[in-house]
Amino acid sequence: MALLTGKRVLLGVSAGIAAYKSALIIRLLKQAGCEVRVVMTDGAQAFITPMTLQALSGEPVRTSLLDPEAEAGMGHIELARWADVVLIAPATADLIARLAHGMADDLLTTLCLACETPKLIAPAMNQAMWRHPATQRNITVLEQDGWQQIGPDAGDQACGDVGPGRMSEPEAIVDAVLKRLTPPPMANDALQVVITAGPTREPLDPVRYLSNHSSGKMGFALAAAAAASGANVTLISGPVNLPTPRGVTRIDVESAAEMNAQAQRLATTAALFIGCAAVADYRAESAAAHKIKKRENSDTLTLTLVKNPDIIAGIAALPADQRPLVVGFAAETQDVEHYAREKLSRKGLDMIVANDVSSAELGFGSDDNAAWLLWRTPDGTDSEHQPAQSKTALANVIIQRALSLLPF
Known part of the structure; x- marks a missing residue:
């Protein structure tokens, strides 16, 4: 709503x-x-x-x-x-x-x-x-x-x-x-919220990188909604062309390693951590110091990639006395709810927001989104489906649901 x-x-x-x-x-x-x-x-x-x-x-x-x-x-x-x-x-x-x-x-x-x-x-x-x-x-x-x-x-x-x-x-x-x-929210310094947004860029050489199509719009909408609810919000953003929401502290990063370092630094004092960024799963084992030249005698190029840190799983694995409530995102192209339930369990999350990015009208780059929300309860898990709506409206729903799960 x-x-x-x-x-x-x-x-x-x-x-x-x-x-x-x-x-x-x-x-x-x-x-x-x-x-x-x-x-x-x-x-x-x-x-x-x-x-x-x-x-x-x-x-x-x-x-x-x-x-x-x-x-x-x-x-x-x-x-x-x-x-x-x-x-x-x-x-x-x-x-x-x-x-x-x-x-x-x-x-x-x-x-x-x-x-x-x-x-x-x-x-x-x-x-x-x-x-x-x-x-x-x-x-x-x-x-x-x-x-x-x-x-x-x-x-x-x-x-x-x-x-x-x-x-x-x-x-x-x-x-x-x-x-x-909207009346100015009553600031609640005790309610610290950390949100990641946008893509990461993993360098291959000084002029090339691996990345994805994330626009950052969903994460920025979440930051705006959390700030409007009175939270003290820090937004860790990959490279995007979006204005910082009113009342939000923004930290710009490029790579998954940089985003992970900031997330680990801030998460232990946060009440709520939302991992909305589309973090690259892999990076080059070592970025070339100079531009990789095209080889005229070869039609292929072999790159060795290594896994990036799993930011959201790392936050969820923090000791109980340092761990915030953790909300993850899942961008899927099929069986959205099924994969969301599996990810919720496998990564030890408290809540997950899953959306189908196979539609050109929704998800990456779009102003609209639809999603499944799943969260843990004392008896197992509960869920709801949010139909297509503006990312601003969906962000309000997600934030209110996440705040309702906090123990205070």
Whole structure:
């Protein structure tokens, strides 16, 4: 279950080409457990239909201030009171100007004036329009009025220009909304959580290495969820291109040996250890000091590989008075639950999360995942299956289940 179940987001969509991204924003908010209602300007309907956003939100889309049926009960006031947060994405230069001057000439601007809850805005426009002094004055006014600005990003634009003005990506926008809806956690220094994430790289020579397809997204989502629960989180990460979650201490490593050294150092003072990294099982017996040259008279190359340390099994084998609760991961391509049960027993884990990485839509590199959760009980083991969902939502489930197994 997502941590933000029942939180209510009012999404305003104005007339920009980035309106197509609003569909993904709704999907991500719903996956996080939020209720979403949508208000569209007249111009927005030229870029994406109300029917599309209604299907995604599960709620009727409002488009007119002068809707006799809705306004019979002062619908715009009801909407303003309903929302826990207002998000406008995309926000055009025109809409920003009207909001900055307190205009109430359509449903969206009217309910923004009537709404006293937090408001966020994601600008989207041509780079020259964004840089124009009038737009900069207007956005400053909104910030002074309490609006939180998200973006914009810089890059290629639909008109062919390059520069600032692109609407931020849906994931960044939703992350800002969820942070606004989530009260700062009460830090619990006694609850130390260590998480490994991402791939490892095992050098073959100065320019080559052995690695895998892990993006680190699941481990980083777990770190964010644990920090949101109030834990003191240390994330040991292999080489990935991801921002460090808020409130998380990050240690970057390259090889399995480096990751193992950090894990062994930190695990004895942790209450919970989660091994989510995709650690290389083998490394070169000895990495070449110089680049390995292609041999013109041979079509093969023989490498001698040796086993890497089994990080998760090593943590699970610590003495009882030094051992944290240990959660492992299993990436499988068949018989997922069967292999997960075998690994849970063989490595002496307290809990395991197993997922099928044979699907292109789930697992490595994807934003979504599905998994089997298995954990030890006094009577044996228990399990549950989590269907496909965002890695953020799944991370919340995993963290809450792991914390429930702690002895305090």
